[in-house]
Amino acid sequence: MNEYFSESVDGFQAIRFDGQRLQLIDQRRLPAEEVWLDVGSAEQAGRAITDLVVRGAPAIGITAAYAAVLAARQRGDDLAGWRADMRQLEQARPTAVNLSWAVRRMCEAVEQLGRLDPESLAELAVSIHREDIAANRRMATLGSELIESGSGVLTHCNTGSLATGGIGTALGVIVAGVRDGRIARVFADETRPWLQGSRLTAWELARADIEARVIVEGAAAALMASGQVDWVITGADRIAANGDVANKIGTYALAVLARHHGVRMMVVAPSTTVDADTASGAAIEIEQREAGEIWRAAGLEQAPTGFAAWNPVFDVTPAELIDAIVTEQGVFEPPYRF
Ligand code: MRU
Numbered sequence: 410m411n412e413y414f415s416e417s418v419d420g421f422q423a424i425r426f427d428g429q430r431l432q433l434i435d436q437r438r439l440p441a442e443e444v445w446l447d448v449g450s451a452e453q454a455g456r457a458i459t460d461l462v463v464r465g466a467p468a469i470g471i472t473a474a475y476a477a478v479l480a481a482r483q484r485g486d487d488l489a490g491w492r493a494d495m496r497q498l499e500q501a502r503p504t505a506v507n508l509s510w511a512v513r514r515m516c517e518a519v520e521q522l523g524r525l526d527p528e529s530l531a532e533l534a535v536s537i538h539r540e541d542i543a544a545n546r547r548m549a550t551l552g553s554e555l556i557e558s559g560s561g562v563l564t565h566c567n568t569g570s571l572a573t574g575g576i577g578t579a580l581g582v583i584v585a586g587v588r589d590g591r592i593a594r595v596f597a598d599e600t601r602p603w604l605q606g607s608r609l610t611a612w613e614l615a616r617a618d619i620e621a622r623v624i625v626e627g628a629a630a631a632l633m634a635s636g637q638v639d640w641v642i643t644g645a646d647r648i649a650a651n652g653d654v655a656n657k658i659g660t661y662a663l664a665v666l667a668r669h670h671g672v673r674m675m676v677v678a679p680s681t682t683v684d685a686d687t688a689s690g691a692a693i694e695i696e697q698r699e700a701g702e703i704w705r706a707a708g709l710e711q712a713p714t715g716f717a718a719w720n721p722v723f724d725v726t727p728a729e730l731i732d733a734i735v736t737e738q739g740v741f742e743p744p745y746r747f
Pocket of ligand 1: 464465466467505565566567568569572573577578579605643644645646656657658722
């Protein structure tokens, strides 16, 4: 399986599934080393998602789909046990809707069939992966076409091959825009506390031979004031029905800064990230992670004794600050109706 994938078109493949075995590149260890982890059960897959071995909304969804296949092989005829595995898997992270979307799709297939059939579930999981690859390609074209020649762009977090099945969402647009000659300058926010920008986006851009510069988050306002950026381009973890966007913490700040400086804001995400059941961003659960992640990212072995932290890892950007939302179904502009 996975023979549908082409590294030259679709970027690096961070999730490998050969019909039996699931392997994930350990994103916590990039760019220092490329370590692959074997994932043998839905429980292990859930832990890999919680621990950020694999992260990024579409990649989490694809991993969950493959995990459902592993669980079906383990459970045999035990449908109730499999359903319990799926409920557990869905809890691995709360904000990215792609996780529950993928689990629901696998569950619906099982309910239709009335039993566990690992082979047909494997086919479905592979088609979920393939659909994401195709969506990435389409979004890359649509998003890139919005960008005027000679533009500068700033992106946040990691939204490339590591975060998706294919070339990426926001980063896919950026790669296409550079290759089309529309984008002349690329900046990547380092993205605290896990440094997805400086560790992962920089790693992907270097592999793609794209010249770019990393900035610390605090430099975004000065960068925009310098006139070097025309678009902020990000992905999304969940898009509410009214166009509010939950994405990596710091996205909201970039959107506010962008509006102040006359810079446009583009959000790129597959339709699997649009959550029609959530009316607005206020209803999106924002994941909070432990304070220690901030201290470790700061290079400190431990927190000063007793020091607490507020560590939400996503925020909500109001729809009115977003100029365009690009999905594989088209380019949406305010007022958002999907
Ligand atoms: O905590 P992470 O690394 O999973 O957060 C990822 C993001 O916020 C991405 O921008 C989002 O999932 C879109 S990935 C195509």
